[in-house]
Amino acid sequence: MRTIEKFAQALKKEDFKKIAVMTGAGISVNAGIPDFRSKTGLYSKLKNPELVFDINHFIKNPQFFYDNAPSIITPEAQPTLTHYFISFLESKGLMQICYSQNIDGLERKAGVKKVVQAHGNIDKAHCALCRKDYSRKDVVDAMRASKVMYCDCKGPIKPDVVFFGESLPKEFEMNLELVASADLLIVMGTSLVVRPFSSLVNHVGFVPRIVINNTDLKSFGDIGLDFSDNKMTKDVLFVGDTDEISRKIISFAGWKEEFYEKFKVK
Ligand code: CNA
Numbered sequence: 001m002r003t004i005e006k007f008a009q010a011l012k013k014e015d016f017k018k019i020a021v022m023t024g025a026g027i028s029v030n031a032g033i034p035d036f037r038s039k040t041g042l043y044s045k046l047k048n049p050e051l052v053f054d055i056n057h058f059i060k061n062p063q064f065f066y067d068n069a070p071s072i073i074t075p076e077a078q079p080t081l082t083h084y085f086i087s088f089l090e091s092k093g094l095m096q097i098c099y100s101q102n103i104d105g106l107e108r109k110a111g112v113k114k115v116v117q118a119h120g121n122i123d124k125a126h127c128a129l130c131r132k133d134y135s136r137k138d139v140v141d142a143m144r145a146s147k148v149m150y151c152d153c154k155g156p157i158k159p160d161v162v163f164f165g166e167s168l169p170k171e172f173e174m175n176l177e178l179v180a181s182a183d184l185l186i187v188m189g190t191s192l193v194v195r196p197f198s199s200l201v202n203h204v205g206f207v208p209r210i211v212i213n214n215t216d217l218k219s220f221g222d223i224g225l226d227f228s229d230n231k232m233t234k235d236v237l238f239v240g241d242t243d244e245i246s247r248k249i250i251s252f253a254g255w256k257e258e259f260y261e262k263f264k265v266k
Helices: 004-012 025-031 055-060 062-068 081-091 136-144 170-174 176-180 197-202 218-223 242-252 256-263
Strands: 019-023 095-100 115-117 120-127 157-161 184-188 209-213 235-239
Touching: 004 235, 004 242, 019 081, 019 197, 025 081, 025 242, 055 062, 062 136, 081 095, 081 242, 081 256, 095 176, 115 170, 120 136, 136 157, 170 176, 197 218, 209 242, 242 256
Parallel strands: 019 095, 019 184, 095 115, 184 209, 209 235
Antiparallel strands: 120 157
């Protein structure tokens, strides 16, 4: 299974029927949403990027978030071919869970039902102090105008995105069994540096872990992935654009007609 063709054939033969998928910001770059850590990502443009999504910093200085986060708060964005590919695997009964780090909600927009939005979403907003609910639209408009929106209690309003320093939604813990029981893990478009999300790769048993990313990241090694030809590992790295590689998998698996009929994507 070390080539895309062999991997696609195994999918076609339904060798795996309990797939778990992990996604990151890279799968939404082709939807026009910058990621964090690519050369042209949001972090490359800022002096203290990690403070944009830091809850303690936000409470003291919400302006920094309102000035720098709008490029990734994009409710108008549309799913990419990769999002539809995940939806396709689920519709064929092959995928049992998708854990996403993305806040853009594009997996859901593509029709994926079993998705854990581990870092929250931009569907709603609330006061960072008293937790009162606010409409997403008002917050997005305020962010686009770089004008901090405040609650009656004087707390700053934020979208329901999980900031550094906040706890993950309960769904993260609640669905771990579906990762542990997976017969294949597919990891797409993430630098795998944000914990505890990245540690999900170690939550599966001794099953193939397929990583698709456009860089041959050294940091993958830090969390125990091993892409050498060593027989002790079932880890495989496909380097390239997630849309391009998903397109090849669809083609090698002989799913072209069915996929493009269902999703009408290019
Ligand atoms: P990251 O650290 O920015 O890593 C993204 C990875 O994807 C990098 O290794 C890139 O090289 C790779 N990549 C970029 N484009 C492609 C592509 N077309 N094909 C293949 N690989 C590609 O982002 P992570 O998701 O790993 O980090 C987690 C953060 C990012 C989470 O907390 C998210 O909330 C946050 N984030 C989310 C969004 C979004 O929702 N779309 C956007 C930006 C950041």
